[in-house]
Amino acid sequence: MKLNINGQSREMKTLSIPSVLEMEAVPREDWNSIAVAxxxxxxxxxxxxxxxxAENDNIDIVRPFAGG
Known part of the structure; x- marks a missing residue:
């Protein structure tokens, strides 16, 4: 299945957000501090x-960052 993750096209066999996070190497301990759209x-x-x-879904994984 083709997904667009943070603007990049990826071929994946997954159908769930947790699986996408794992395939994108987002550490589980960071899951409480991110948002997914x-x-x-x-x-x-x-x-x-x-x-x-679903095919061609756009997934955005957003991490907070400090700034000023």
Missing amino acids: RNGNIIPKSAWGEVQL
């Missing part, structure tokens, strides 16, 4: 395991 809509962490991804 599917096609521009933020997915609540409580729904990550329930959301089924």
Whole structure:
């Protein structure tokens, strides 16, 4: 399945957000401090395991960063 992750096209066999995070090497300990959007809509962490991804979905993984 083709997914667009943070603007980059990726071929994946996964259908879930947790699997995408693992394949993108996002450490599990960081999962509480990131946000995930599917096609521009933020997915609540409580729904990550329930959301089924589809061909050509746009997935954005957002990490906070300090700035000024």
